[in-house]
Amino acid sequence: MSLLIPADLLPADGRFGSGPSKVPAGRLEALAATGRTLMGTSHRQPPVKGLVRRVVDGLTTFYDLPEGYEVVIGNGGSAAFWDLATFALVEQRSQHAVFGEFGAKFAAAARKAPWLGAPTVRTAEPGSLVLPEAEADVDVYAWTHNETSTGVVAPVVRPAGAREDQLTLVDATSAAGGLALDVTQADVYYFAPQKSFASDGGLWLALMSPAAVARAERIAASDRYIPAFFDLVGALKNTRLDQTYNTPAVATLFLMAEQLDWMNALGGLPAMVERVDASAQALYDWAEKASYAAPFVADPAHRSPVVGTVELDPAIDKVALTRTLVANGIVDLDAYRGIGTNQLRIAMYPSIDAADVTALTRCIDWVVERL
Numbered sequence: 001m002s003l004l005i006p007a008d009l010l011p012a013d014g015r016f017g018s019g020p021s022k023v024p025a026g027r028l029e030a031l032a033a034t035g036r037t038l039m040g041t042s043h044r045q046p047p048v049k050g051l052v053r054r055v056v057d058g059l060t061t062f063y064d065l066p067e068g069y070e071v072v073i074g075n076g077g078s079a080a081f082w083d084l085a086t087f088a089l090v091e092q093r094s095q096h097a098v099f100g101e102f103g104a105k106f107a108a109a110a111r112k113a114p115w116l117g118a119p120t121v122r123t124a125e126p127g128s129l130v131l132p133e134a135e136a137d138v139d140v141y142a143w144t145h146n147e148t149s150t151g152v153v154a155p156v157v158r159p160a161g162a163r164e165d166q167l168t169l170v171d172a173t174s175a176a177g178g179l180a181l182d183v184t185q186a187d188v189y190y191f192a193p194q195k196s197f198a199s200d201g202g203l204w205l206a207l208m209s210p211a212a213v214a215r216a217e218r219i220a221a222s223d224r225y226i227p228a229f230f231d232l233v234g235a236l237k238n239t240r241l242d243q244t245y246n247t248p249a250v251a252t253l254f255l256m257a258e259q260l261d262w263m264n265a266l267g268g269l270p271a272m273v274e275r276v277d278a279s280a281q282a283l284y285d286w287a288e289k290a291s292y293a294a295p296f297v298a299d300p301a302h303r304s305p306v307v308g309t310v311e312l313d314p315a316i317d318k319v320a321l322t323r324t325l326v327a328n329g330i331v332d333l334d335a336y337r338g339i340g341t342n343q344l345r346i347a348m349y350p351s352i353d354a355a356d357v358t359a360l361t362r363c364i365d366w367v368v369e370r371l
């Protein structure tokens, strides 16, 4: 029989997965309330086109997008965007700062693209950070704002000495919505809806600078073969018309639009940053004090406020711990494959309340004491 955690210790919501992540209460009911007006209707007609527009406008407000920056939406999720970038954004050669599994995947995609020169790859051990560095003959610098695999956060700042014709491509899949951003530092800030935007997977979204749009247009006009699915200029043109190139996941767009409304009503990005910072403080304060746990990321400045990684003492049976938590409705605390030796990973996206993070730490203490 599993241990039964006292009800007064439990978080109000036990979903701490790093993605797909917690969808706030009431959202699925709001989707259901659309009845026959949205799901099952054409994506070329006003109800769904209006929804695409709500997402574009919501992001424009949330990021207070500078003149000339555009929101682009396409199908395939962030992983598809890496392949898209090799076709549609990297002109000849890219540089990648890799400090986790997701950054490594984009670097691998660039390495395998036979039409590109071999990328420069700067790497750091899991739990630490490496940044891009000015290099003469690259046309893209790529890095990850928040490495979901390790819980390391990186600054989004153009490398010192980088030229204006070199683009910065920032994977913000788990960062967007929760981490502060000076959007002018990124030419392409791309992400997906299943993390801070409390929605489902399958789409990619990108904030593109005028320089990035110009680059995409120049490559599209060249004789490079670009599969239609990776046609970024096509995606841009469709988004301008409140559409996507092929059929989007309508429910995903709806949930994201609802989350953007919630975020903007609460005060937008600064308010979300406050929320995730409160959660992170609760988590890392606990991990610093617990006799059997410690933050995995050694440098406090590199610890992510949205995805926390905590290394447990080898004497703690992590499988028994997480199994007990799952039996009590606290789910998805597993580390990313191969990261850490005895690790928990805890999402703290804006929808997750700091009080629930505190409750989670109390539940972990309670279970560890009894295992």
Ligand SMILES: Cc1ncc(COP(=O)(O)O)c(C=O)c1O
Residues within 6 Å of the ligand: 019, 076, 077, 078, 079, 080, 102, 144, 146, 147, 148, 149, 171, 172, 173, 174, 192, 201, 202, 203
């Ligand atoms: C940082 C980062 N990049 C890319 C991805 C891939 O996103 P998707 O599953 O939408 O393709 C993820 C997914 O967890 C991620 O965390």
